[in-house]
Amino acid sequence: MAEKQKSISVMVNRKECKIPLESIVYAQVNDKLCTIYLYGSTPPIRIFLTMNALEEMLPQEMFVKVSRSCLISLNYYQHMDDSEILLAGDVRVPYSRSHKGEIRGAVQRFQAASAVAQANPEVRNRILDEFHGFDHFPLPFCVVENMPGGKGPLRDFESLPGRKGAPRDFESLPQAFVLRYVNDAFAAYVGRSAWQLVNASFFSVFECPDERWIEVLSQCSTQNQRVDAFLTGVRPGSVVRAYCYQPYFSFCGCLLTDLDAQKRE
Numbered sequence: 456m457a458e459k460q461k462s463i464s465v466m467v468n469r470k471e472c473k474i475p476l477e478s479i480v481y482a483q484v485n486d487k488l489c490t491i492y493l494y495g496s497t498p499p500i501r502i503f504l505t506m507n508a509l510e511e512m513l514p515q516e517m518f519v520k521v522s523r524s525c526l527i528s529l530n531y532y533q534h535m536d537d538s539e540i541l542l543a544g545d546v547r548v549p550y551s552r553s554h555k556g557e558i559r560g561a562v563q564r565f566q567a568a569s570a571v572a573q574a575n576p577e578v579r580n581r582i583l584d585e586f587h588g589f590d591h592f593p594l595p596f597c598v599v600e601n602m603p604g605g606k607g608p609l610r611d612f613e614s615l616p617g618r619k620g621a622p623r624d625f626e627s628l629p630q631a632f633v634l635r636y637v638n639d640a641f642a643a644y645v646g647r648s649a650w651q652l653v654n655a656s657f658f659s660v661f662e663c664p665d666e667r668w669i670e671v672l673s674q675c676s677t678q679n680q681r682v683d684a685f686l687t688g689v690r691p692g693s694v695v696r697a698y699c700y701q702p703y704f705s706f707c708g709c710l711l712t713d714l715d716a717q718k719r720e
Contacts (some may be wrong), residue, residue, distance in 0.1 A: 463512045465491075465502050474500065476517060481527040481548055482509060494531070494544065516568065519561035521550040529565040533679045566677070566704055579635055582706070583653075586636045595641035595711040598702065599657050601676035602631040632657040632672050635706070644713060645689055661689050675699045675707040688713060 462473045474491065482491045489504035510520065520526045521540060531543040535558065539547045550558060582598060589596045634652050642649040645660045652660065657672070665687035674680045679701045688695040688711075696712040 483525045589638045595644040596638045598636040599707045
């Protein structure tokens with residue numbers, strides 16, 4: 456099996472420079488002057504290169520051309536509106552309408568490939584290692600995996616006590632939300648040990664689950680949205696303020712603040 460490409464080599468001031476692919480946010484070419492913008496505070500790299508030559512250097516599964524003079528890294532893609540693409544770091548890049556279909560297709564293929572890669576147990580183990588620093592954080596925190604194509608998270612959702620207005624087709628929803636990491640505070644909040652919670656259904660810990668959780672978890676895990684919302688907690692009548700974000704595609708990190716229902720009002 457061929458080794459996966461990790462960088463490109465370019466000449467900068469007559470010296471070879473290797474640029475890691477993961478550091479490239481986007482690149483623009485104007486009159487054969489190519490400017491490669493890197494993530495963070497690293498200054499951009501400017502070299503003489505045509506768009507055709509740049510496209511040949513970069514892997515198509517990771518980069519997509521969004522206009523005649525610009526291409527972006529799908530690693531940093533967040534959202535596309537009517538005229539611009541939002542990239543990580545609040546970077547906005549205009550795109551050509553003629554490229555819209557190609558961009559959407561590239562994004563879908565990239566996200567699907569990412570989801571398959573992250574289904575690997577090794578990736579889940581890496582998530583446990585990466586969030587180890589949250590183990591003793593004072594507020595409840597968890598990481599939930601959105602697994603499209605899985606069974607609905609809870610079959611008897613509508614029959615639970617206190618449940619009103621649950622969608623009748625809830626059990627057929629094509630998602631399964633699974634806890635992949637919980638810290639000590641989350642385990643204490645739920646009232647179960649961490650080893651019992653990891654790899655359990657997210658909705659199995661709620662006595663009166665709120666279907667709005669599905670919307671929040673879905674938006675954050677697949678659309679890279681950040682959500683700050685008041686949602687039903689694990690106990691009847693309880694409310695949590697949930698701060699949710701996407702640490703990886705198909706995963707949602709949730710930081711919870713437990714609140715009393717009357718305080719919310």
